[in-house]
Amino acid sequence: MLLVDDDPALLKVLGALLTQAGLTPHPASNARDALALLARRPIDVVLSDVRMPGMSGLELLAEVGRGWPDVPVLLMTAHGTVPLAVEAMKAGAADFVLKPFDREELLFSLHKALLRAQKEPEPTRGPGKAPDGLFVGASRALADVQSLLARAAVGTATVLLRGESGTGKELAARAVHDGSPRRAGPFVKLHCAALPDTLLESELFGYEKGAFTGAATRKPGRVELAHGGTLFLDEIGDVSQAVQVKLLRVIQEREFERLGGTQTVKVDVRFVAATHQPLEDLVRRGTFREDLFYRLNVVPLWLPSLRERPEDIEPLARHFLDVHAKANGRPPFTLSADGLAVLQSQPWPGNVRQLQNFMERLVVLSDGPHLTGTDVARELSRQPGLAPPLAAAPLPSSDTGTLESRRKDVEKDALVDALKRTGDNRTLAARLLGISRRTLYNKLEEHALL
Numbered sequence: 001m002l003l004v005d006d007d008p009a010l011l012k013v014l015g016a017l018l019t020q021a022g023l024t025p026h027p028a029s030n031a032r033d034a035l036a037l038l039a040r041r042p043i044d045v046v047l048s049d050v051r052m053p054g055m056s057g058l059e060l061l062a063e064v065g066r067g068w069p070d071v072p073v074l075l076m077t078a079h080g081t082v083p084l085a086v087e088a089m090k091a092g093a094a095d096f097v098l099k100p101f102d103r104e105e106l107l108f109s110l111h112k113a114l115l116r117a118q119k120e121p122e123p124t125r126g127p128g129k130a131p132d133g134l135f136v137g138a139s140r141a142l143a144d145v146q147s148l149l150a151r152a153a154v155g156t157a158t159v160l161l162r163g164e165s166g167t168g169k170e171l172a173a174r175a176v177h178d179g180s181p182r183r184a185g186p187f188v189k190l191h192c193a194a195l196p197d198t199l200l201e202s203e204l205f206g207y208e209k210g211a212f213t214g215a216a217t218r219k220p221g222r223v224e225l226a227h228g229g230t231l232f233l234d235e236i237g238d239v240s241q242a243v244q245v246k247l248l249r250v251i252q253e254r255e256f257e258r259l260g261g262t263q264t265v266k267v268d269v270r271f272v273a274a275t276h277q278p279l280e281d282l283v284r285r286g287t288f289r290e291d292l293f294y295r296l297n298v299v300p301l302w303l304p305s306l307r308e309r310p311e312d313i314e315p316l317a318r319h320f321l322d323v324h325a326k327a328n329g330r331p332p333f334t335l336s337a338d339g340l341a342v343l344q345s346q347p348w349p350g351n352v353r354q355l356q357n358f359m360e361r362l363v364v365l366s367d368g369p370h371l372t373g374t375d376v377a378r379e380l381s382r383q384p385g386l387a388p389p390l391a392a393a394p395l396p397s398s399d400t401g402t403l404e405s406r407r408k409d410v411e412k413d414a415l416v417d418a419l420k421r422t423g424d425n426r427t428l429a430a431r432l433l434g435i436s437r438r439t440l441y442n443k444l445e446e447h448a449l450l
């Protein structure tokens, strides 16, 4: 989203609030910068102040209406300006928000505007997927990736996306397409690892009638279908040598022949490839062609693992809770500080996808809507590859007793566990638990753990 206000303090505070709510705000301190940002990035919604030096919020609203009619604009201003609110709504504002903000009201207005603006959902997009180009996160590393993606999007250079499974490579490929001048063209995807050689070839290049038994009609391949748009080749490291040769030619020359055909087909396609494999090693071992590697690696981009950007866990977890609560027709879920600390203590080998699946399970299986550390730990103990933080001290210790005594039991377990996991490092333990060192000391004293 785009956040426009000439007050830098408000930009900062509001930016933090929106990030925490799982949105990705791009700040602009005036309407001109806002329009420049709109031209560069895929923006889903604009939230703008009305009174700004130079171009006003109302003028910005008109400009956005002309250039980006699908993008809803919410205007905000101080109390006591009802006639202005009426004028703004008449001019096409999606909503009018009064300062000072009520957090829930503001988020509700934004979500309403986003929902209204949403086009027909694509069949391939599951409920947990963010809208195209919408990366949720708060880390510097992710912001860097996004700005590199925006820069790479502009041209037609081949982009090679690297990173562990589930880090968002496909999302990045879509962002390249959506941010490019080809965005109105097709975005076609092919998962290269999923298909045996001959099928992969016919999927890529299509075939002529009679090319093989069963080829009753001519069928275009994905390269042809992506004409005027982008072809995303996922798991490129798994492609056989024979197909690598053919890919090299189409990437180099933008031409190919359909299977069983002699006619050369010319295409205008932008290629984006992705892999979790160390391609340089495959080149060294001779299983991946060096010339193809260099052809693909024109703009290399690394998606960092979730371990390298723990700051993203909170906004992602809250975002997925919202999305899955909505998708499952449940009321909004909240996550306690200790619940979050448990999530942040995990290695997430399956990265964002694993966190997303985990949050979905929590929504489906928990009573909710308030998730505590115990809820999260219970679910973790059922997950392969993740370490339940309270496993050493079984949860049933709090099956009986008053609420206060049960709370204390859980708290003590969490303290013991945090110390164990951090090798008795109290600074780290406090961070893991989401409390200050001083609070940790007080609590250790209270539980006679000092």
Ligand SMILES: Nc1ncnc2c1ncn2[C@@H]1O[C@H](COP(=O)(O)OP(=O)(O)OP(=O)(O)O)[C@@H](O)[C@H]1O
Pocket: 128, 129, 130, 134, 135, 136, 137, 163, 164, 165, 166, 167, 168, 169, 170, 171, 172, 234, 276, 316, 352, 353, 356
């Ligand atoms: N920053 C993010 N914000 C919101 N959703 C994200 C983010 N990163 C990844 N996701 C979601 O996590 C899931 C996995 O992402 P994606 O499919 O892009 O990963 P990938 O790296 O292509 O994985 P693989 O290598 O296994 O194909 C998707 O549902 C995607 O929408």
